[in-house]
Amino acid sequence: MVGLIDIIDVGLFAAAVRMATPIASAAIGGIFSERAGIINIGLEGMMLTGAFAGVVASDFTGSAWIGVLAAILAGGLLGLLHAFLTVQFLVDQVVSGTGINILALGFTAYMSQVLWGSRGGSDIVNGLDVVSIPLLKDIPILGAIIGSHTPLVYLTIVIIGLSYIVLFKTPMGLRIRAVGEHPAAADTAGINVYRTKYLCVIISGMLAGFGGAFLSLGHLNVFVLGMTGGRGFIALAAMIFGQWMPFGAFGASLLFGFADALQMRLQALGLLPPQIILMVPYVLTIVVLAGVVRKTHPPSNYKPYVKE
Amino acid sequence: MIAIALAFLAGAIILAATGYSPIEAYGALITGAFGDIFGIAQTLAKATPIIFTALAFLFAFKCGLFNIGAEGQLLVGAFAAALVGISFDGLPALVHVPMALLAGAVAGGLWGFISAVLKTKLGAHEVITTMMLSYVALYFTSYLVNYPFKAPGGVSQTVAVAPSAVLPLIFQSTQLSASVFVAVGLVVLTYYTLQKTTLGYEVRAIGLNPTAAESGGINVKRGIVLALLISGAMAGLGGAGEVLGVHGRFIEGFSPGYGWDGLAVALVGGLNPLGVLIAAVLFGALRSGGMEMTRVTQVPLDIVSILQALVIIFVAAPMLIKYLLKKGGHKWSD
Numbered sequence: 001m002v003g004l005i006d007i008i009d010v011g012l013f014a015a016a017v018r019m020a021t022p023i024a025s026a027a028i029g030g031i032f033s034e035r036a037g038i039i040n041i042g043l044e045g046m047m048l049t050g051a052f053a054g055v056v057a058s059d060f061t062g063s064a065w066i067g068v069l070a071a072i073l074a075g076g077l078l079g080l081l082h083a084f085l086t087v088q089f090l091v092d093q094v095v096s097g098t099g100i101n102i103l104a105l106g107f108t109a110y111m112s113q114v115l116w117g118s119r120g121g122s123d124i125v126n127g128l129d130v131v132s133i134p135l136l137k138d139i140p141i142l143g144a145i146i147g148s149h150t151p152l153v154y155l156t157i158v159i160i161g162l163s164y165i166v167l168f169k170t171p172m173g174l175r176i177r178a179v180g181e182h183p184a185a186a187d188t189a190g191i192n193v194y195r196t197k198y199l200c201v202i203i204s205g206m207l208a209g210f211g212g213a214f215l216s217l218g219h220l221n222v223f224v225l226g227m228t229g230g231r232g233f234i235a236l237a238a239m240i241f242g243q244w245m246p247f248g249a250f251g252a253s254l255l256f257g258f259a260d261a262l263q264m265r266l267q268a269l270g271l272l273p274p275q276i277i278l279m280v281p282y283v284l285t286i287v288v289l290a291g292v293v294r295k296t297h298p299p300s301n302y303k304p305y306v307k308e
Numbered sequence: 309m310i311a312i313a314l315a316f317l318a319g320a321i322i323l324a325a326t327g328y329s330p331i332e333a334y335g336a337l338i339t340g341a342f343g344d345i346f347g348i349a350q351t352l353a354k355a356t357p358i359i360f361t362a363l364a365f366l367f368a369f370k371c372g373l374f375n376i377g378a379e380g381q382l383l384v385g386a387f388a389a390a391l392v393g394i395s396f397d398g399l400p401a402l403v404h405v406p407m408a409l410l411a412g413a414v415a416g417g418l419w420g421f422i423s424a425v426l427k428t429k430l431g432a433h434e435v436i437t438t439m440m441l442s443y444v445a446l447y448f449t450s451y452l453v454n455y456p457f458k459a460p461g462g463v464s465q466t467v468a469v470a471p472s473a474v475l476p477l478i479f480q481s482t483q484l485s486a487s488v489f490v491a492v493g494l495v496v497l498t499y500y501t502l503q504k505t506t507l508g509y510e511v512r513a514i515g516l517n518p519t520a521a522e523s524g525g526i527n528v529k530r531g532i533v534l535a536l537l538i539s540g541a542m543a544g545l546g547g548a549g550e551v552l553g554v555h556g557r558f559i560e561g562f563s564p565g566y567g568w569d570g571l572a573v574a575l576v577g578g579l580n581p582l583g584v585l586i587a588a589v590l591f592g593a594l595r596s597g598g599m600e601m602t603r604v605t606q607v608p609l610d611i612v613s614i615l616q617a618l619v620i621i622f623v624a625a626p627m628l629i630k631y632l633l634k635k636g637g638h639k640w641s642d
Contacts, residue, residue, distance in 0.1 A: 041435060089627040094374050094435060095575065099620040102568055106613025107322075113608035114326045233439045240433075275451035282443040289437065290430040 010144040012261055017146055018219070019264075020250075020257025021156045022047065022211035022228075026235035027242065027249040028163050029075075029207030034244060035167060036200035037180035037300035041097025042082050043208045044232025045104030050075040050209025051216035052108040055223040056115065058125040067125070068152070068213045075209015076202050078104070083201035087194055090304045101232075109225055120225055127221035128152060150218035152210070157250075159207065164246040176200055180300035193305055208232065230282065237285045241292050244299050252288070259284045310629055312576070312590070315618035319611060333607045340600020341593035346482055347600075353483035353554065355592025357382065357563070359491040360546025361570025362577065362584045363498050364539045368420075368434075369579060370502060371535035372515035377423065377438025378543040379567025380445030381416040385544020386551045387449045388415030390558035391457070393469025393551065404472040409490070409548045416544015417537045419445060424536035428529040434536065442567070453560050464560035475553035485553025487546075492585070494542065499581040511535050543567065564595065565613070572616045575623050591616070 026043045033040040040046075053074035058067030078100055085091040085099075109119055116122050128150040137147025167173040178186040179196045187193050211231070216223050234256050241255075242248025259281045266277045320330035341351045361378040368375035375381075389412035396404060419441055426432040450464070459467040475486045502508035513521040514531045522528045546566065551558055569591050576590070577583030598612040622629060 085621065085625055085628065089625045089631070091621075091624045091628070094376075095620065095624040098376060098571060099617050099624065102572075102613055102620065103617030106610045106617055110322075110608045110610035110614055111326070113610070119608065119610070230439065230443050233436055237436055237440075273451050273455055275447040275454065278447045279444050282440045282447075286426065286432070286437055286440050286444075289432040290426050293433070294431045 013145045015261035016258035019260035020253040021153050022214045023235045023256050024250050024253035025156050025211035026208045027238040029204035030239040032200045033204035035180045035299050036176050036197045038201050039093040039302050040204050042100035045101035046075040046078045046205045046208035047212040047232045048228045049104045050212025052223050054213040055122045055125050055216045064126045064128045064217050067217050071209045071213030072206045076206040079202040079205020083198045087197045122223035127217045152214045152218040160246045160250050183305040234285050237289045311622035314622045318618050319615045328607045333605050336601040336604040337597035341597030349479040349482040349484040350596040351592045354595035355588040356488045356491050357546045357566040358569045359588045361543050361566050362573035364543040365571045365574040368539035370515045371511045374435045375438050375539045377442040378570050380442030381419045381540040381543035382547035383445045383449045384419050385412035385416035386547030387558050389548030390466050390551045393473035397470045399472050401472045408473045412548025413541040413545045417541035420536040420540020424533040466558045468557045483554045487549030487553040495581045572620045
C-alpha cells in the first residue's frame, strides 16, 4: 500500500474543502426548497446549467464574475420553472425535477455544440483566481487547508451562515418553515403560501447554479459535458444527512467533498483502475444515506397545496 | 398529443433561435424514421430497449416508487448477458439465449433489489439510491469492459458472444432483432400482471395508498421489494436484448440514455403498458430519425434530449396545457 499514506496531507484536506463547496451550496438550495415543502430533484440540472451559463458569460464578457452572476441567474430561472410547474400547475415534484435534469443535460450539450462546435465541452475561459486570506493563511496547518481558495469557497461559507440566520432567526424563516410544515395553517395566519414557495424554489435554483459556477469557473475554467456528475443528488443526500439544517448539511458536504478529493488523489496515483476509484463518492453517498436516514424527520410532507 | 405538439413547437423555437431550420430538421427526422422500410425497422429497433425501460419505470411507479436508475439496471443486465453469452460454447440456442436473457434480468433485478432493501430496511429514498447506483453501474461495467473482459484492440468492448447466444435479426441490415418480440411479450405480461394477478393488485394498492394497503392486510415492504426487483429485471432484460440482438457483445457507451427515454415514454404512454408501446415507437423514431437529421442538417443530436424533456414536462402538466390553451385555469393566490 505504498502511497496511501503519502496522499493524506494538508493538500488533500484543502481539496476536500474545495470540493465540498458545490455540494454545500446545492444542499443549502435543497434545504430552502424542502423547508418550503417542495422536493427539488432538479438540483443536478440547475447546477449543470449554472456551470454552463457561467462559462458562456465568462467567454463572452471575459469576466468570471459576470459568469458567476449568469450562473446564479440561470439556476434561478430553472428554479422558477420548477416552482411554476409544481406550485402553480401541481406537476409531480419528482417528475418536474427529472424533466429539468434531462432538459439541462440536453440543452447544455446542444448549446455547447452550437457555441463551441464540440459536444465534449467549451473553450478555456477566464476563471476565478485563488485569494489568500491574510492572518488565516498564516495559521499552521489550518491555514494551508482553508487559507487560500477561490472567493466562491468563502462566499459559500457566508451563504451557509446567512441561510441559518434567515431560516431560523428571522420572521421570514419562520414563515418559510410554516409553509412547509403546515401550509393551511400558514395560509390562515396570512402568509402567502404560493409566493413563499416560489421564492424558496427560485433561491434553491440560484444556489445550485452558484455551485455549478464553482465547478466551471472556480475549479476547471471550462465546461465539460455532464460535469456535475451527480453532485446535485449527492447534495440531496448531504441535506438529509444534515437534517435539513445549514451547518449539518455543510458538515455532510465536507465528508462528500473529502471523498471527491480522495478520489482525485487516488486517480493521480494510478494504483487502481480509474473506474473503481470513480465509484467511491457514489458508494459513500449510498452508505451514508442508508446509515442515517432512519433517524431523520423531513420538514414537510411535500403535498401540493391547493388553496380552498 | 397536444403535449407532444407543444414540445415540438418549443423545440422548433430553440432550433430557429440557434440558426437551424426547424422544418428541415423535423423533415429529415421524419424521413429518417419513417421514410422507407429500413427507417421503420430501425425505428422499431430503437423503440425496443425503450419499451423495457419504460415498463421498468411504469411497474415501480404503479407501486408509488420512482425508479430513475433504469439506465444502470440496463447496463448491468447487458453485461451479465454478455458474460453468459461469452462463457458457454456449444449449447443449443434454445438453452443459451434464455440463459443469457435470464442473467440480464437477474443482474438488473439485483440492482433494483439493492435500492429496495435500502428503502425498506433503512428508509433511504429510492430516487437518490437508484440514481447513485446508476453511476456505480456505469463505472463498474466500464471497469469490467476495460480491464478483465476487454477484447483485444482499441475499442472498449468484450469479445463477441457465442453464436448460440445471439438473438437473430428479423430485418437484415437494420438493428431490429428478436428482442422486439420479448419486449412486446413483456408489455402483455406486465398488463396482465398489473390487472389480473394478486401481485399486481397489491402493487397498485400500495401505490395508491400504502397506509390503507397495510391496514388492508398487504405486506407493503414485500410489495416494494418485489416491485423494484421486477422493475430492475425488466430494464436488465432490455440491456440483455441489446447485447444479444443488436451488438453481439457489450460495448462501452452503447446506451444513449435508454433509461431516461423509458421514463419519458412511460409518462407519455399514460402509465399504461399498451400506451407505452405506442409512445416507445415515437421515441424510437426520435432516436433513429435523429441520426438522419444530424447527418443531413448538422443539427446536434442532443435536440432529441431537449424534446424528450419538454415532452415530459408538458405531459406531466395537463393543467399547464389547459392554461395555455384557455388562458385561464389555476388562479393566483393573491
